[in-house]
Amino acid sequence: MKSIITVFIFALLFSLSGYSQNPIIQTYYTADPAPMVYNGTVYLYTSHDEDSTVNNFFTMYDWRCYSSTDMVNWTDHGAVASLKSFAWLDKTNGAWAPQCIERNGRFYLYVPIHGEGISVLVADSPTGPFSDPLGKRLIETDHIWQDIDPTVYIDDNGQAYLYWGNPKLWYVKLNEDMVSYDQSIGQNGVISVEMTTEAFGAHKGRDGKPGPSYTEGPWFYKRNNLYYMVYAAAGIPEYIAYSTSTSPEGPWTYKGFVMERAPKLAFTNHSGIIDYKGNSYFFYHNEALAGGGGFRRSTCLEQFEYNPDGTIPLIVPTQEGVTKSVQNLNPFKRVEAETIAWSEGVKTKSDETVGVYVSNIDNNDFIKIRSVDLGKGAKKFAASVATVKSGTIEIRIDEKEGDLLGTLSVNGTGGAQSWKTLSTKIKAAKGVHDVFLVFKGEEGDLFNFDWWQFKK
Template identity: 35%
Template sequence: MFKKLSSLLLSLTLLLSCLSLTSAYAANSSIAKIPGNSNPLMDHKLGADPFALTYNGRVYVYMSSDAYVYNSNGTIKDNDYSALNKINVISSADMVNWTDHGSIPVAGYNNANNGAGIAKWASLSWAPSVAKKTINGKDKFFLYFGNGASGIGVLTSDTPIGPWSDPLGKALVTLNTPGMSGVTWLFDPAVLVDDDGTGYLYMGGGIPNNSDPAIIANPKTARVIRLGADMTSVNGSAVMIDAPYMFEDSGIHKYNGKYYYSYCMNFSGTHPAAYPAGEIGYMVSSSPMGPFTYAGHFLKNPGAFFGSGGNNHHAVFNFNNQWYVVYHAQTVSQALLGSGKGYRSPHINKLFYNADGTIQEVQGNMVGVSQIANLNPYNRTEAETIGWNAGIATEVSQATGGPFNNMDVTNISNGDWVAVGNADFGSSGAKSFKANVASVVGGSIEIRLDSPTGTLVGTLNVPSTGGTQNWQELSTTVSNATGVHKVFFVFTGSSASSLFNFDYWQFSQNSSTSNGTRIEVEDMTIGGPYGGKVSSPFNGGVFYANNDYASYNQYFAFSTHTFSLRGASSNTSTARVDLQINGTTVGSFYFTGTTPTVQTLSNVSHATGPVEVKLIVTTDNGTWDVYVDYLEYTN
C-alpha cells in the first residue's frame, strides 16, 4: 500500500527506477522494520492503540485501524481519526513473525465499512481490548471498543479472530450508565477477567476544565465497572478511579496478586516531576475495583524514543512467563513521509518489576524483543506471516484452506520481498518448496537465506494462472537449506504491473539421517472421555475433551530428544496437545486448520529409563477435534 503513494513518494520511486528490473540484487528496502529488528511489529500497514491477548501459545494484537487520510489534491493530511471504524488484528507465536488477520469491520452506522459493519449503531471503533472467558465449557471472546468518545460497545466470537457478532445491538456502556456521570471521554476500554472468572471493564478520560489546575491534577474521569457473568452486561454502578493527571488510555493487569491500573497522563498545565506529561503512569490496588494508589510511571511518550510524539497508548501482558508492554509510535509514517502526521504503528518491548512490585522504566527502541521460538518451515505458513517486508500489501483472499478472513500478499512488484525470522530447517535440510499463487502476469519467487541478496537455495517460477484469485499450488526443488536462517522470498519479474498474489508456502524435508523412531498413535493406548481411533484424515487417534490421551511405555537411554507430532484440527481453530513424560509436561504441540502438519519440539530434556510417554489434550473449547497421526523422536 505504502509504495503505491506516488504523489508523496516521488523520490523513492525515482530511486527504485534506477535499480535493475531483472535481478534480485535490486531488492527493495523495508520502510521502518529493518531485518534483525522486531519493532515496529509491521510496516506494510498501520495500527494504533494496541491491546494484547495471549491464547493457546500465541499473542494477538488488536488495534485501531489507522490509515492515511488524503486532502483533495491527493496529499496526505494530518491524522483526523475519521478512518478508525475497523479493528486490525495480527498474531504471533514467536514475537517476530506476525500473521496479518486483516480487519474486523466493527462500525456499521450510516453504511460504514461499505455496509459490512457489524455494530450497526456505531460510527467508530477506537482503542479495542479483548478478553477470553470460558462459559458453559466453551472459550468465548469479547471485544470492547470506543464508539468515538461517546460509549463502549462489545462484540463476541468463538475464536480470537472471528467471525464476530454484536450481541446487544447497542452500546454496552453510555454516559447514562450508573456511575458514569462526569466522564468527559467515554472511550479507551481495558478488560480484565480475574482468577474467579469475574470480568471488569476500565474506561474514561478527558479533562472537564483544562484551565483549572486542580481539575487538571485530578480530573476524576476514569471509571471501573463490574461486568455480568455473560461479559455483555454490567453489574452495579461504575466506581471512580482518582488517577492523577488522567488523560486517556486505561490499562489493567494483575501481578503477584495486585491490580495495576495504568493510563496516559495529560499534557495540560504544569506537572510535578512525579507525574510527567504524556507518559504512562500506574496505580496499584489489592482489589480490582480499587481504591488505587499512585505508584509511579514506566513508559515515556514515544517522542522521547522515536522523535515523533503525540498521544501515548499501551497495554501490559505476560507471554511465556515474560512481561511486555505493547504501545504505538509514529515510526512507519515518519520513515515514509518524513513526518509522522499522527499515524501510528505497534511496538513491543520487555517490562520488568522491581522486588517491591514497582515497575522499571521501559526502554522503547527499534530493536524490540528477540524471537522466542524458531519457525518450522515444514508446516504450512501463511504468506501474510511476515517478519520483515519491502513494498507489498495484504488483502482479503478468496483462496480456500486458510484461517478465517484469510489474507494474501498482493501489490507485488519486481524487487519486493517478504521474510520470516529463524526458520529451522534441521540438519537434513529442505528438498522442495511449494507455494499457492495467483497471477495474470507471472514472475518468480527467489528463496534466499538471511538477506534479500543472500544465498539462493531455490527459485519458483510463477506463470499466469488466469486471474489474481485463481489459485494454483506450485513447487520447486531446494538445495543447501539447512540449520536456522531468516528466509527471504524475493519477487522478480519484468512487468511494470503487479506480478502475482501469494497465499501460503511450505518446505518439505530431506529424509533424516538421524536415528529416528516413529510410533503410530493408533498403536498407543487411547483413553479419556472421547478419545478414539480414526481412519480419516489418516489412521490415528481423535481427541475432543480435556484429558483425552494416547500413551505408551518407552525406554530412553538418553535425556534429550527431538519430538515431532503429525496432526490437525477439525477446523480453523488451534488445538493443543501436551507431551508428557513420566507425568511431566515437556512441551506442547499446536495444530491450526484441517491440513495435517508436523510440529516439532527440538532438544527436549526429559527423564531417562523406563517411562510413560503421553499425548494429552489439556485445553478444550468444545469446538474442535484433534486428530493425531504419529509421534516421532530422534536423538
C-alpha cells in the same frame, strides 16, 4: 503501481533500520495494541489508521487482529470487526482502541466508537467473526464523548471489571455474561474513580494548575496479587505511567513513568502488557513507519523484566524491539504468507476463498521471516500464488541479498484470484536462519501470495 518516491522512502527507511523489528506491523498503520494470550498463542488486537486521513484527524473504520507464537513473526488475520458490525450505528469514522478477552470459550471484543461510547462484540473464535449481541452500546452515560479506551480483566474470583475513560477513569462490574453489568452500584452501575495526585501522579495542565497525570488509554491487569493500571499520562504529548493497588477497585498508588517521550513516538500513546512463555512484553505505538505521523501510527513491542518488588522499570523505545524469538518457526508445514517479521512494500487483502493473503507485490519487495528452523535441510519450496502476470520469488537466508537457495518462477495462473500451487527445487541449508522471500518481475503488481512451505 507504487510511485518512485514511495519506493525510495521505503528503501531509505529499511537501509537505516537494518530491517529492524519495530514497528512489528508494516503492511498497515496500526495503533492502540491490545494483546491477549489464549491457548498458547498471543492474539494482538489493534485499531487501524487509514493511509489517508479525513480532515487531518484520526481516520479509523475497523479493528484488526494479528497472532504470534514466537513474538517475532506476526500472522495477519485481517479486519475482524468494523463500524459496519453495528447495524444500529449511523457513523462512518471513529473505530478507536479495543481490547478482547475470553470467557467460557467465547471472545468479547470491547470497542469504543468516538462520540458513541463503548460497545461489545462476541465471537466463538479469537479471530471472529464477531457479531453484536446487544443491538445498542454497552455503556450508557451522560459523558459519552469521554467513554473511550476500554480495558477488561477477569479476577481470580470470576468477577470481571471494565475500566475506561478520558480524562477521568470509570469502571463497571461486568456480569458473568460479559455483555451486561451490575447496575445496583455507583451511578446506574458506573463507578467514578477518585482522581488524586496520590493515585495517578501530578501534572500541570494547560491552564497551569496541577492535577492528576492520568490522561487516557488504561490497561488493567493483575500479576502476583498486585493490580496494575497502566495508562497514557501527562497530557499531550503522552507518556506512559502506572499505578498499583491491592484491590481491583483501588485505592490506587502512583508508581511513576513506564515510557517517556522519545523521538518517533506519536503525540498519543497506548500500551498493553502481557507475560508469555516466561517473558514480559510491553506493547505501544509510534509514528516511525514510512509516511507515519500522529494520525498514522504503528504498533511496537519491547521485552522487559519486572523489578524484584514487582515495579515496572522505565522502558526505552527501540528500533530493534524483541531480539530473540521464544520458539523457532517450522517451515515444513504450511506457513501463511501473511506471517511476517518485517516486510517492504507489500499489503494484505482477504477474500472468502483463501482468507488473508499478501498483495500489492512489486519488483524488489520482500518478506522476512525470523528464526526459521531448516533442520537438516529442505529439497523443495512450494507456494500458492495467483496472477495474470509473471514474476519470481527468490528464497534467500539471513539477508535480503543473502545466500540464494532457489528461485520459484511464477507464471500466469489465469487470474488474480485463480490460485495454483507451484514448487521448485532448492539447495539445502541447515539450522536456524532468517528467511527472505524476495519478489522480482516487471513493473507493476506482480501476483498475490497465499502460503508457502519447505519440503524435505
